[in-house]
Amino acid sequence: MLLLTLTMIIVAYLIGSISSAILVCKLLGLPDPRTTGSQNPGATNVLRMSNAFTAATVLFLDILKGTIPVWGAFFLHVDSLYLGFIGVAACLGHIYPIFFNFKGGKAVATALGTLLPIGFTLGGLLILTWIVVAKISKYSSLAAIVTVSIAPLYVYFLKPLYVYPTLMLSALIIFRHRDNIKRLLNGTEDKITRKIKS
Template identity: 60%
Template sequence: MTALTILMLASAYLAGSVSSAILVSKLFYLPNPRVHGSGNPGATNILRLGGRFPAALVLTFDILKGTIPVWLSYYLGFSPLLLGLVAIMACLGHIFPLYFGFKGGKAVATAFGAMLPIGLELAGALIACWLLFVFATGYSSLAAIAAVSLSPILTYFIKPEYTLPVSMLAALIVLRHKDNIVRLIQGQETKIWDKGRAARRSPKP
């Protein structure tokens, strides 16, 4: 592994470690998203706690955390497998942020951003899948799990050479949602628009 590869992997992790949810919460004087609402420092929880504009800022920044390192690595000539590792490091930074006690979010937006350079066709299909499941069920977590689970299949038909790295990334995101899967099965998961209930609920361990 070359020094440039190690540099990009480290940079992706450090970029991913910047928790926009916590920074935006401080900027808008919102409750700490790691201890209020769902306990997840991500755009969905910020939507519940603070509304659309702060959530949009968090979503945009989290997407860019995945897109920028992968795009830079692509133009540096990295192989698809190495691009997948860069994407995973960005997501690991979001999940285990160096600057915030290694307690982060689910990395869905960051993973989406990392897949964005593959093409607008994949991005559009993933967004459509997420919206379909959100409007059908109301569960952001279920929509994310469904979209990311379909991403390797969609990638195979769009740019098959990226199927393996996307599969690696998808496995990480689904594994990160294991607690959400348990709550969905038990009927205890919070719906995306249930702001009041989420704000009162203590985060799950």
């Protein structure tokens, strides 16, 4: 079981290292998202650069990066605590992708993907939380921080077995947003906008 877990952790990291934003932008002839906008290769920055459909495609692929390895490990009967390490590995792949010079994104969508195997009720609650906070505040980063902060509470009431793995993911995502937190406190954080093409 230990060998299986280690293998799944490595696989999760490698899958997470596939940058959907960079590949989709390259395929569509758009600028590298690491060089424009917020310089973050994620769905929100792609939305600023292009359109909702392209951003949704990136979002969907980033979610899959988290769901595939965790769901696979779940069906292989990997222990719940180790599922957390596998989920963290997928997120670390997104944040520090080996295929893209270790310069990645914030891993919010990938973290969501790792939590979906717990249940679609949880997924719906997380998505709803993000949408509500983002709509009210207009800050994608604040929506992400609030969502991952409350995720362990949702999990506690739905499937408490997975609280500790969820806490691992939440801590990682909040740590990754430390610069955003500083900008939010200083009032210099960028709001969600989309470039309108004429």
